[in-house]
Amino acid sequence: MNTEQTVRTFIEYFEERGHRRITGSTLLPPPGDPVLFTTSGMHPLTPHLEGRPHPLGRRLVNVQRCLRTTDLDEVGDRTHLTVFEMLGTWSLGDYEGPQSLDWGYGLLTDGFGIDPGLLHATVFGGDEQVGPDTGSLELWQDRGVPVELTVDDNWWSNGPTGPCGPDSEIFLWTGETPPQSTPTRDDRWVEVWNHVMMRHRRLDDGTLVPLPQRNIDTGLGLERLSSLLQGRSSVFECDVFDPWRRLVPTLWQLDEPSLRLVCDHLRSAVVVIGDGVRPSNTGRGYVLRRLVRRVLTVLRRDDQQRGLGDLPDELVRHTLDHFRQDMDPDLVRQVLLDEERRFGRLLERGRLVLSRPRFRGPLSEEDFHYLHDTHGLPRDLVLSLRPPR
Template sequence: MNTEQLIRTFVEYYEDHGHRRITGSTLLPPPGDPVLFTTSGMHPLTPYLEGRPHPLGRRLVNVQRCLRTTDLDEVGDSTHLTVFEMLGTWSLGDYEGPQSLDWGYRLLTEGLGVDPGLLHTTVFGGDDQVGPDVSSLRLWQERGVPVEETVEDNWWSNGPVGPCGPDSEIFLWTGDTPPRSTPTRDDRWVEVWNHVMMRHRRLDDGSLVPLPQRNVDTGLGLERLASLLQGRPSVFECDVFEPWRRLVPALWPLDEPSLRLVCDHLRSAVVVVGDGVRPANTGQGYVLRRLLRRVLTVLWREDPSRGLGDLPGELVSHTLGHFRQGGTEPVRRLLLEEERRFRRLLERGRKVLARPRFRGPLGEEDFHYLHDTHGLPRELVTSLREE
């Protein structure tokens, strides 16, 4: 089952259970939102989780593209991506957690053919503010699915304040032995689906108050589930990365972690540009700039003659097509211009750092001077000094 079939199966299953499909937003949150990018499927729905009636009703389903800068340093392992798609469902004051978990279990096992014996779950065990999630625990016990109780690992929030609540996570065994241990003790259990019982709001003082309605918010990583269902050892080997895996190694021979980073960051940069972001020294534009510079640093480490001009247009058009974006040539031109800008910056940076003043250890004053006067970010200075 490829990702398009997986999306169709997921959406149709929930439509059959009374959910209305809503259109996913771009990576860019609405004006005034403090976050740089949409980080989860629930983010654009926050007003409705807080009680505003949604025009399509109380049961919703969608596919949302997301970007998480917090995972940048994790990219290269088998499960993390910078830009990814999240399959989501919502109950806005309608059904409760056990119903959501039961539908999720049935979709995985009956609709997608997952062996129930390869599943494990976790639930919230309670703390000094909120009691244990007994209803979720009971549901999993009735289904015969192993369940582990935790505290911090099963409390979901989108920040220090705002909507939050206990969650129950569904894990799939990926080891080459029969399932063993638990998700908190063996990382061969890979999380695929999180069901959040979003019932509370955390205030500035850390206290909790009830939300106007009891919601359920679920999120399932599309690429992660696709790789597991396709029997692939990492998200970088599911079908959405097929052209990248086919074309990039022949173009730029790289070790596996570097290949993953290059494919992820270039693909993510294409999507970010496709949603209207342009390189800049702050905000969303700086995230885009950082992605491209990390790619170029990896490519040039072994061969300075490598360049984004060699990148096959098929990879750009494939990615833009998957995310329903357009404009292959404008995207390619922007990538090449940013590469030229970075080459010029590196040349200037090497000359500046060759001065006697910067040959010894650098202090905070030096880093500030290099950034403010010469436009050299700290991470770039550190990289150049390691050459």
């Protein structure tokens, strides 16, 4: 099942159960949202989760592109991406958690053909303010799925204050042996789907009050799901990365972690540019700048002549088409090349600064902070510019 078929199966399954498909938004969150980028499908729906009626009703489904800066340092492993797509469903004061989990179990096992014996669930076990999530626990026990009770790992919140509630996560076994242990003790259990029972609001003093309505908010990463359904060992081997895996190694010889980072960051940069962001020293523009410069730092670590001018048009077009972005690929390339030129000037300045007697010996944390704050030289760039010792 390729990624397009996965999306179609997901959407149609929930449409058959009364959900209306809503159009996913761009990476830019709605006005008033404090985050730089949309990090989940629920961001554009926040007013409706807090009680405002949605024009399409109480049951919704969509595909939302997301960006998580918190995952930047995780990129290179087998499950994390900077920009990804999130499949999501919502009940706005309609059905409850056990119904959502029952449908989720049915889609995974019947719709996607996953062996039920490879599933494991985690459920909120209760704390001093909220009791255990017995409804989810009983549902999983009825389905014969093993359950692990946790506290912090199964409480979802959107920050220190605001909407929150218990959640139940569904994991798939990816090991070569029969399933063993539990999700918190063995990372061969990979999280596939999170079902949040969004019932509370946390106030400034830490107390919880009921939301105007009891909601369900679920989300699962499309690329991660696709890689699992396709029997691939990482998200970078699912079909949406096929053009990248085919073309990038012909341009630059890279080890596997570096190849993953370059593919992820370039793909993410194209999507960010496609949504109207341009490089800058602050906010969203700084995230884009960091993505591009991390790519250039990796590429030039072994060969100073490597550059983004070699990036095939096919990869830019493929990415814009996949994320349904109406932008001229040539404009995207121009933004990338302009940033590469700025980075080149930064490299020249960096070499001059690092040639000073002060920086010829081992660098202290104070030196790294000074180089970053005064000269705009990040740690990874400084380390790449210093000759081996």
